[in-house]
Amino acid sequence: MAKKRVAAIVKIQIPAGKATPAPPVGTALGPHGVAIMEFVKQYNAATESQVGTIIPVEITIFEDRTFTFILKTPPTPVLLRQKAGLAKASSAPGKQVAGTVTEADIEEVAKIKMPDLNAYDLDAAKQQVRGTARSMGLIVK
DSSP states (O other): OOOEEEEEEEEEEEEOOOSSSSHHHHHHHHGOOOHHHHHHHHHHHTGOOOOOOOSEEEEEHHHHHHHHEHHHHHHHHHHHHHHTTTSSSSSSTTSSSEEEEOOOHHHHHHHHGGGGGGSHHHHHHHHHHHHHHTTTTTOOO
C-alpha cells in the first residue's frame, strides 16, 4: 500500500471535550476540506476525561482529505495556574507576584510535560517549568 501524502499539519489548542465546528476548529480545518464534524466528534471522545483543560492537538491532513491527530499535554502555564489556584498570571512578572507554587508542584508539572519537552531528564524539565513559572510572576518555594 502506498503511503498517503501529507497536505498540511495544523496545530490548535482546544478545551478538552468541548470542541465545536465554530472557530478556531472550523477556520483551521475548513480551507483543507476536512470533515470538521468528524474531527470534532473524535476529539471530544478522546478528551472527555479531561474536560475543562486546554489540550493542544496536532492534526495531520492528507491529500485525500483524511486526517489523523495527536493529543499533546496541556500547556505549562495552564498546569501552573491550576497548581497555584489562579485565574490568570501576573500582568507584570518580576514586579508583581501572582502567587506561589511549591517544588513538588514544579516536579509534578515537569513529569506531566516530559513527553512534549525537549529535555533529556527530569531536572532539565523542572528547570524549564521553573522558568515558565518565573515568567508568569509565580514564586517557587
